[in-house]
Amino acid sequence: KNVVGKGNDVKREQCFIAGNWVSNGEWVSVDNPATGAIIGRIPSLGRPETRKAIEASAQAMQDWAARPANARAVILQRIASLMEQRSDALAALLTEEQGKPLAEARGEIAYAASFFQWFGEEAKRAYGEVIPGHMADKRLFVLKQPVGVVAAITPWNFPAAMITRKLAPALAAGCGMVLKPSELTPFTALAIAGIADEAGVPKGLFNVVTGDAAEIGAEFLENPAVRKISFTGSTAVGRLLMQGAASSIKKLSLELGGNAPFIVFDDADLDAAVEGAIQSKYRNAGQTCVCANRFYIQSGIYDAFVEKMAAAVSRLRVGNGADPGTDIGPLIDERAVAKVKRHIDDAAGKGARIVLGGTGAPQGPRFFTPTLLRDVKPGMDVLREETFGPLAPLVKFDADADAIAMANDSEFGLAAYFYARDINRIWRAAEGIESGIIGINTGLISTEVAPFGGVKQSGIGREGSRHGLDEYLELKYLCLSVA
Ligand code: ADP
Numbered sequence: 001k002n003v004v005g006k007g008n009d010v011k012r013e014q015c016f017i018a019g020n021w022v023s024n025g026e027w028v029s030v031d032n033p034a035t036g037a038i039i040g041r042i043p044s045l046g047r048p049e050t051r052k053a054i055e056a057s058a059q060a061m062q063d064w065a066a067r068p069a070n071a072r073a074v075i076l077q078r079i080a081s082l083m084e085q086r087s088d089a090l091a092a093l094l095t096e097e098q099g100k101p102l103a104e105a106r107g108e109i110a111y112a113a114s115f116f117q118w119f120g121e122e123a124k125r126a127y128g129e130v131i132p133g134h135m136a137d138k139r140l141f142v143l144k145q146p147v148g149v150v151a152a153i154t155p156w157n158f159p160a161a162m163i164t165r166k167l168a169p170a171l172a173a174g175c176g177m178v179l180k181p182s183e184l185t186p187f188t189a190l191a192i193a194g195i196a197d198e199a200g201v202p203k204g205l206f207n208v209v210t211g212d213a214a215e216i217g218a219e220f221l222e223n224p225a226v227r228k229i230s231f232t233g234s235t236a237v238g239r240l241l242m243q244g245a246a247s248s249i250k251k252l253s254l255e256l257g258g259n260a261p262f263i264v265f266d267d268a269d270l271d272a273a274v275e276g277a278i279q280s281k282y283r284n285a286g287q288t289c290v291c292a293n294r295f296y297i298q299s300g301i302y303d304a305f306v307e308k309m310a311a312a313v314s315r316l317r318v319g320n321g322a323d324p325g326t327d328i329g330p331l332i333d334e335r336a337v338a339k340v341k342r343h344i345d346d347a348a349g350k351g352a353r354i355v356l357g358g359t360g361a362p363q364g365p366r367f368f369t370p371t372l373l374r375d376v377k378p379g380m381d382v383l384r385e386e387t388f389g390p391l392a393p394l395v396k397f398d399a400d401a402d403a404i405a406m407a408n409d410s411e412f413g414l415a416a417y418f419y420a421r422d423i424n425r426i427w428r429a430a431e432g433i434e435s436g437i438i439g440i441n442t443g444l445i446s447t448e449v450a451p452f453g454g455v456k457q458s459g460i461g462r463e464g465s466r467h468g469l470d471e472y473l474e475l476k477y478l479c480l481s482v483a
Contacts, residue, residue: 006089006092007039007089007090007092007093007094007095007096007187008093009086009089010086010089010090010093010191010194010195011040011093011187011190011191012187012190012191012193012194013040013041013042013043013190014043014190015042015043015045015049015190015207015208015209015210016190016193016194016197016206016207016208017049017052017053017056017207017208017209018052018053018055018056018203018204018207019056019197019202019203019204022043022045022049023043024043024044024045024049026043026044026045027041027042027043027044028041028042028043028044028183028210028211029041030042030097030183030184030185030186030187032096032097032099033097033098033099033329033330033331033332033333033366034099034320034321034322034329034330034363034364034366034367035320035364036364036365036366039096039097039187040187042183042186042187042190042210043210043211044210044211044212045209045210045211045216046211046212046215046216047215047216047218047219049209049211050178050180050209050215050216050219050220050223051219051223053178053207053209054149054151054178054207054219054220054223054225054226055225056203056204056205056207057149057176057177057178057204057205057206057207057225058148058149058176058225059204060176060202060203060204060205061146061148061149061174061175061176061205063202064171064174064176064202064205065145065146065174065175066174067174069123069124069126069172070123070124072120072123072171072172072174073120073121073123073124073172074120075120075171075199075200075201076116076117076119076120076123076168076171076172077116077117077120078199078200079113079116079168079195079196079199079201080113080114080116080117080120082195082198082199083109083112083113083116083192083195084109084110084113086191086195087106087109087110087113088106089191090105090109090160090188090191091105091106091108091109092105092322093187093188093191094108094109094159094160094185094188095321095322095329096187096322097159097184097185097186097187097188098156098157098159098184098185098188098321098332099285099321099329099330099331099332099366100284100285100321100329101321101326101327101328101329102321102322102324102326104283104284104321105321108158108159108160108161109160111160111161111446111448112158112160112161112163112164112165112192113164114447114448115161115164115165115167115168115169115448115464116164116168117448118168118448118449118464119168119169119171119172119468119469120168120172122169122172122466122468122469123172123173123469125466126144126172126173126469126473127144128141128142128143128144129141129142130142137481137482137483138479138480138481138482139479139480139481139482140477140478140479140480141477141478141480142475142476142477142478143475143476143478144173144470144473144474144475144476145174145473145474145476146173146174146175146472146473146474147173147175147227147228147251147472147473147474148175148225148226148227148228149175149176149177149178149225149226149227149228150166150170150175150176150177150178150226150227150228150229150230150472151177151178151179151180151220151223151226151228151229151230152166152167152170152177152178152179152180152229152230152231153179153180153213153217153220153229153230153231153232153233153237153241154166154179154180154181154182154189154231154232154233155182155232155233155234156182156184156185156332157284157287157288157289157332158284158288159181159182159185159187159188159189160188160189160192162232162255163179163181163188163189163192164192165448165452165463165464165468166179166230166232166253166463167179167192167196167206169463169468169469169471169472170230170472171201171205171206172469172472173469173472173473175228175472176204176205176206177205177206177207178207178208178209178220178226179193179206179207179208179209180208180209180210180211180213180216180217180220181208181210183210183211183213184332184333186208186210189208190208190210193206193207193208217240217241217244218244221241221244221245221247221248221250222244222247222248224248226250227250227251228250228251228252228253228471228472229241229245229250229251229252229253230252230253230461230471231252231253231254231255232254232255232256232289233255233256234256234257235256235257235412235457235458238254238256238459241254242254252460252461253459253460253461253463253471254459254460254461255289255414255452255453255454255458255459255461255463256289256412256414256454256457256458256459257289257386257412257414257457257458258289258290258291258293258386258412258413258414258415258454258458259293259294259383259384259385259386259410259411259412259414260280260290260291260292260293260294260414260415260416260417260435261292261293261294261295261296261403261406261407261410261416261417261418261433262276262277262280262281262292262294262295262296262416262417262418262443263295263296263297263403263404263407263416263417263418263419263420263429264277264295264296264297264298264301264305264418264419265298265400265403265418265419265420265422265425265429266298266299266300266301267420267421267422267425268301268419268420268421268441269419269421269441270301270304270305270308271308272419272441273305273419274305274308274309274312275312275443276417276419276439276441276442276443276444277292277295277309277312277392277443278309278312278313278316278443279443279444280292280417280439280443280444281390281392281443282313282316282327282328282370282390282392284329285328285329285330285331285368285389285390286387286388286389286390286391287331287332287336287388287389289386289414289415289458290414290415290437290445290446291388292392292417292443293382293383293386293387294376294382294383294393294395295392295393295394295395296395296396296397296403296406296407297394297395297396297397298396298397298398298400298403299396299397299398302394302396305394306355306372306374306394309372309392309394310355310356310372313356313357313370313371313372313392314356316328316370316390318361318363318367318368318369318370319363320363328367328370328390330363330364330366330367331366331367331368331388331389332366333366334365334366336366336388336389337360337365337366337367337368337389339385339387339388339389340368340371340387340388340389340390340391341360341368342381343380343381343382343385343387343389343391343393344358344371344373344382344391346380346381346382347373347376347380347381347382347393348373350377350379350380351375351377352373352374352375352376352377352380352382352393353373353374353375354371354372354373355372355373355374356369356370356371356372357369357370357371357372357390357391358371368389368390368391369390370390370391371390371391371392372392372394373391373392373393373394374394375394375396376393376394376395377395378395378406378409380393383395383406384410386412400425400428400429403429404428404429404432404433407433407434407435408432408433408434410456411456411457412454412456412457412458413434413435413436413454413455413456413457413458414435414436414437414453414454414455414458414459415435415436415437415438415439415445415454416433416435416437416438416439417438417439417440417442417443417445418433418438418439418440418441419440419441420440420441426440434455434456435454435455436451436452436453436454436455436458436459436462437452437453437454447464448464448465449464449465450464450465451463451464451465451467451468452464452465452468
């Protein structure tokens with residue numbers, strides 16, 4: 001068995017349906033965003049195969065849901081252990097298809113595995129309730145039962161963690177799942193399916209289908225056996241799925257776009273704020289939905305912050321994620337590069353100044369130099385749209401209330417960050433900012449033990465924490481009359 005090693009050790013070029021590795025003779029190729037080289041191919045499946053996967057999952061779920069939670073937990077914990085053992089190979093594969101630096105890929109695999117550990121434990125704590133009866137003869141109980149087969153659709157920016165954050169609680173709750181991963185990063189998903197199979201997940205319970213997103217999505221939405229859609233991706237596609245789910249009233253969990261504000265108040269520890277800003281902004285080359293997208297810096301410290309931030313950004317090294325020492329890998333595709341350029345051009349055209357970067361990078365067409373913009377003002381596209389690239393726009397503000405108002409001037413509300421020391425200011429900002437997640441004096445907020453999710457158009461539901469399990473459970477109220 002391959003315990004350590006290269007991406008090829010865990011790469012599979014077939015889909016996993018009803019416990020079998022399948023293909024249909026039609027293929028989609030997958031490339032390495034750093035080099036453009038084709039690294040493999042995946043089947044282009046459609047509705048019939050998706051339907052088969054859903055049926056297999058519904059069938060397998062019957063036995064799975066009936067097992068005691070601790071029996072399910074043993075298997076989830078085995079998946080976590082196998083992922084940790086194969087971390088090197090999985091990380092290499094992830095970097096090859098997604099582009100992020102190897103150290104970040106390793107971190108993602110550990111984070112992804114942690115959900116199996118956590119939800120394996122939480123499965124045992126899906127407590128019901130006994131409610132004092134409302135009449136002398138009544139005894140009232142609440143059971144928690146699995147919602148049913150879950151259809152999951154995931155993006156390319158976290159090819160492992162966005163899957164396991166759904167799969168682990170679904171399996172823990174007793175649900176089955178059919179997953180459509182991003183066609184840009186399918187190999188990590190298929191490798192996880194291989195590991196789940198090896199760990200003893202019953203045949204058919206977890207399926208991975210690749211192919212045309214709209215066709216597979218249509219089967220997910222129309223098949224009555226699918227009781228829940230769990231999606232991470234763009235707000236546009238989330239809206240389509242929400243509309244589609246309306247016809248059969250399927251439950252929804254949506255993790256959509258963000259537009260995270262990062263506020264630095266004038267009493268902040270500036271060095272810590274710069275460190276947090278770099279971590280939040282430039283991780284995964286700026287391609288996370290919780291990346292700081294717009295920076296609001298109080299006027300008294302604005303110039304000092306710009307200077308320190310510029311020094312830190314200039315130290316970031318651009319390169320192939322597979323090379324040790326790379327901080328900023330490629331963007332996922334050239335469309336992503338064009339969006340960063342468009343935001344810079346729009347801002348520069350409206351009076352912002354480029355402090356650093358502003359151009360593509362010599363490593364190839366999908367690389368972009370880490371960029372810092374100053375004198376950014378309301379009305380520039382970069383403050384309104386999620387850039388999803390290595391670009392930090394710095395806005396100056398005077399009064400605290402202005403910063404909070406500007407932070408809230410967005411249809412999104414996933415993550416927000418701020419740096420301050422005064423306790424009253426900290427509470428005012430924490431309570432006033434409209435966001436599902438707030439990092440206070442830190443740029444790193446993700447953990448399996450805390451609820452992750454957004455308000456406003458950033459989504460519905462929470463992933464991770466004990467609340468993440470409830471997303472896959474239904475309440476059943478029993479009313480017993482005692483003679
Ligand atoms: P991103 O901008 O992050 O690529 P998308 O929302 O386009 O975000 O993609 C996220 C996931 O949604 C991917 O797996 C993609 O294939 C899938 N997807 C895109 N369009 C549809 C659709 N019409 N129906 C179902 N899934 C879709």
